[in-house]
Amino acid sequence: MEPLTLLALAVVGLAAGFVDAIAGGGGMLSLPALLSAGLPPVAALATNKMQSIVGTTIAATTYWRKGLVSLRALVPAILLTLAGSLLGALTVKNIDTGILDVIVPIALIAIAGYFMFAPKLTDADRAARLSFPIFVPLVGFGVGFYDGIFGPGTGSFLTLAFVALFGLGVTRAAGNTKVLNLASNLGALLLFIPSGDVVWPAALTMAVGQIAGGYLGALTGIRFGAKLIRPLVVVVSVAMALKLLLVP
Template identity: 50%
Template sequence: MDPQILALLVLAASAAGFVDAIAGGGGLITVPVLLMAGLPPDQALATNKVQGSVGAATAALAYARSGLVDLRRQTRSAGLAFAAGLAGALLVTALPAQALRIMLPVVLIGIALFFAFKPGLNDLDRAARLSPAAFALTVVPAIGFYDGLIGPGAGAFYMLAFVALAGFGILKATAHTKLLNFASNIGGLTAFALTGHPLWAAGLLMGAGQMLGAWLGSRLAMRIGARVIKPLLVVTSTALALRLLWQMI
């Protein structure tokens, strides 16, 4: 691959890592750039999983070191997210993914409206609507399966679930999202490695950019909290929805 194209991919991955560490939606940046670089769609999605996994892992470790999340307590949930992501990617050709793609923009706009207009959303915890066990056994596999099947918006879905169902404050929800996003990414990558032939060298170079962006994004989120996470989540969810709608026209 041309060095200038590689440099563009690494720059895009840095920006995506920054956005993804705060609000999710980094694939909105990296997948189009990979397609513009000439990769076929299946290889672009597979390569995106490589670099996205690095960014999610970096953000998860940064939030863990700050004390916002105990990764060891999430290992079982992460295992479920991995299995669901693997299953989603393996079944990508057997399920009506197009129907899900049609529904996705509507759901993303709903997420943006929820965070934009729901009063009282801040960094304080609220009463949970699901027990931790019920959340892990239902919500986590459902979003992990979606992450493997389609992918874009999975981080925002994890975030919304932690806020609306687990009762987490926005910063805490962001911190708890990252290990699960990493696990479902790795599950999807495992399947894509067998069928999609990711460009490992390009993906790992982009991963270096993801590490930098994710580290900067997570530090900014920890300093400012809901004041930066809420607006960025609204913007990224709306932008991803508009992009998907544009693709359907």
């Protein structure tokens, strides 16, 4: 790949990591960039997973170090999310995912509406509607399975679940989302890497940008909390919905 192309991909990696660490949706920037650089679709998907896992790791670690994530409480969910993503990646070749092109944008718009209009969405924790130890692993498996099959909106779905079902404040929800996103990406990569689909020069170059973007994005999300994360989830969810509806 040309040096200027790699430089541009590094910049995209930084921007994608920054957005993804706060509200998810970094793939809206990174995946089109990889396709524009001439990668075939499967290679672009695999390379996108590889570069994004770096920024997700940095972001998840930053949230954890700031005391916003309990890894011990998430261990069962991490394992089931990874398993769900791997199963989804194995399943995708045998099913028609066309219906998701319609369902997912509607779900993303609903998520945007919830974060826009629901009262009392702050950084304060609230009473959970469902048991965290029992249902977070089930949600992780379901969302991981979806991520392995399709992908767009995974972060938004997880953040909504942590806020609406498990009573977490918005910033803690973002941190927990990053941890399960990491598990989901890893599950898919367990297939992509052995199959040789990752284009390593592009992945490693974008990973450099992801390191800075993931760290700065996590610090920004922690610094401004719900005041930033809430509107950004709305913007990212609507943008992803419009992209899925208008750009095949």
